Amino acid sequence: MRIVLVGQPNSGKSTIFNQVAGYKAVTSNFPGTTVKYLKGKVNFVGEIFEIVDLPGTYSLTSLDLAELVSRNYLLKGEADVVINVVDASILSRSLELTIQLLEFGIPLVLCLNFMDEAARKGLNIDSSKLSSILGVPVVECIAVKGIGINKLFLTALKMGKVKKKGREILYSKDVEDVIEELETKVLTLSSKLKVPARFLAIKLLENDDEFISAVKDEELIAEVKILQDRLSKRHGKPSYLVISAERHASALNIFEEAVKVGVAKVLLRDKIDSLLMHKHLGYVFLFIFLYGFFNIVFTFGKYLEEPLISFFEDFLIPEVSFLPINTLFKQVLKGLLEGLAGGIGIVLPYLVPFLIGLAVVEDMGYLPRIAFLMDTFLHRVGLHGKSVVPLILGYGCNVPAIMSTRILESERDRFLTATLSTFIPCAARTTIIFGLVAFYIGPNAALLIYLLNILVVAALGKLLSKVTPEAIPIGMVMEVPPYQIPSIKVVLSKTWLRIKDFVVVAWPLLILGSIVLSLLEYYSLNNLLNLFVSPLTKVLDLPQPVGVTLIFGVLRKELALVMLMQALETTNVLTVMSKTQILTFTLFTLFYVPCIATIAALERELGIKKTFFVTILTLIVATFIAFTSKEIVTLLQIFS
């Protein structure tokens, strides 16, 4: 049995998925968090079934890549039953997707999520009436709280077994006549494509690009055209608009039959929102917010880092020095301990508070507000507000950031945004900025690095948008969902999911890297690598031993930091590097070649050629920025 979750963006599909499959899908309070489908095997009330979480889609007409994923999955016909997750507080609009799913003729369960939100809006939904109108079971849910989930899946399992289809929602008489006429003509094609004839007929009348191009028969194309023209002549607008207007009307009728609209409560959050989105004050709050966020994370991190580092210095490292000098075993052990210590002492103290903070911000729903406020500036650098979502996700990790560019409509926007995302300091690079610049130079210097980074990204955006051909810009059309109080459980699960990636993937790599460096040192091979990078370290006026850390940093950015301490044989970097050098090193690692995982993600989304271009670009930018900052700092004698 395969149960598939389908719904409009931000309707809570991933939340439901996580409730039954364990926390696997990252959820947030903004549209487009899920861009590829996720599968989970579930053992639920003694039944084993598969559950698939599809990216949000407003309709079965696909406009962006994430929506296309959903539609293609449904067209494959592998779903036994579909759970249509609906945000009950915007029921009328959501029903338009439901109507299309009914046309698709698949066993369906309607899940009314956000029932609490609907009640706040004064919507009194009669779900049994709704169920009888649509001919499908309707289950009320509050997914975040786990309310209604059991009943939802019991119902879905039952529907998957009986395979009962819902009712067809009929269009007006004249439109229905045209649909029926076309239906009889597409029977062969529909069985070839394995979609219901009625669904196919409607899609062809809507002039759906993909289905139209699936029609190879010239005669049929001509007939589709005639029928489209008949519709548009009679209604005075293009046929696709005739169909969508009909759907709006049907959705509204169903809504009016099944829902009593009462008085909506005026909520505090609406008042807060008018402040946070205010055209002047909004920016003030945004700045205060970012400043506060940054300082809280740094304070927590520093508070944790200092005792942890001194613990390792005082206890672990001296233990090793009792061992006979310069044996291979000692070198390996030293590398192992340094890798371990680097993970616990330097990376985790900043990573954990940062990721918790990020999760809270995501779930609150502040990100789409930031997108709104930043849209006008992004316009100036050739992008639009929706690109802010990948860019902000980039602060967590560049990989999901690059993947989320799929929510953008044009290929150009995807390329620009993915390229710029790789320049965003991810959590790994944040630990470097915090662990080096904030720790040794001061938190405000670190804040300046973030500002500089934004300026560089903006300048690059401007430059790149000049050289890439302008596509027809659709411009930003983005839903701004209401604020939610983040659930502690979800925030912690999400943080854990992301930390697990560090513990499982990055940490072993850090330890391995440290051991490899120890071995290189033992056989004096590190000097060879350092020599190889020495032209670069010389230009940037960095100590030659850091060369090797820059090479390893490509594997994982944290490695550059952990290995730096090891290569310089100290945990107090300031004894061997000047503040200028620390700044140069941080700036270089911030901008240069993204880590391997990011390169792989870029390759998947953009192809090998563009990935190569991006990699070279980062190298040039990093060298330029690091060199310039070094020159300026030396010239102005800032640190002396």
Add this chain to the structure above:
Amino acid sequence: MVSLDKAPLGVKVKVVDILGGKGIIQRLNELGIFPGTCVTVLQSGILRGPLLVSVGGRNVALSRGVAKKIIVEVYK
């Protein structure tokens, strides 16, 4: 009749027409903005920034370029 970016703040206006291609019309349609619906402009960003529009009980951010294509009727 004016384009949505010229509509007064906080006043319900009725969408009369949407200019532009199929892509933009469909996207707006899906979010509930189509001829016949009422929308309210809640905020208008500085420096020709985007508009925040309330439609069907949900807020939607529209860049100014998009808003220019939405023709609305303002009731006096």
